[in-house]
Amino acid sequence: MPDSIEKLAVTIGNRLKRLEWKLVTAESCTGGRLAAAITAIPGSSDWFDRGFITYSNASKEEMLGVCHATLNRFGAVSEQAVFEMAMGALTRSRAQISLATTGIAGPGGGSADKPVGTVWIGWHHARGGSGSLVRAFPGSREHIRTLTVRTALESLLRFIEL
Secondary structure, X not given: OOHHHHHHHHHHHHHHHHHOOOEEEEEOOOOOHHHHHHHXXXXXXXXXXXXXXXXXXXXXXXXHOOOHHHHHHHOOOOHHHHXXXXXXXXXXXXXXXXXXXXXXXXXXXXXXXXOOOEEEEEEEEOOOXXXXXXXXXXXXXXXXXXXXXXXXXXXXXXXXXO
């Protein structure tokens, strides 16, 4: 795990612990790497509740309550899907804040509208604040997944600091 990811996770953990908040993750393209980065930190059980790995559309619907209509209309790699993933994870956990990722890590699976490297990251707080961002990451599958984890943690940290 690159130092920057570890440092981000430690900083997030310290802030969440101070706020007495727990985090839940909902991951697709990162396949559990986000939760792994978080749980690599000693004491993360104080601030991490659970993680959902919802790689298939069916798992997004079943485990997180993502609407079938959302997936059909916008696709799994969309702002609408990542928002519903973040909301669903929050409502199906004991956490106060959620972080979700969905994207196309490649090497296949891309399209003209959503090329390989397209990633959506979303977050939501139980008191109503939320946000999302889209990125077009270059490189290999491994590189895209690493950049997604780093960017997700950076985004969450900015959101917590507001």
